Amino acid sequence: MAANLVRTRNKVIAGVCGGLARRFGLSPSLVRVLFVVSCLIPGPQFIIYIALWVIMPKEA
DSSP states (O other): OOOOOOOSSSSSSSSHHHHOOOHOOOOOOHHHHHHHHTTSSSSHHHHHHHHHHHHHHHHH
16 A cells, blocks of 8 residues: 655655655655756746645645
8 A cells, every 4th residue: 555645754855755755665865866857857847846845744
């Protein structure tokens, strides 16, 4: 069973990448690197990150 989608306490900025990594069973470092690499191409990555920061609840 997959974990809920919540921001983790193991965070660098807001815990979004850590929460996504836990939800999909990946390494938080891998998700952070993928996010940084994705920022090299044009697109709404920062807007999506900020939206997830607002939408995702904090880990209890």
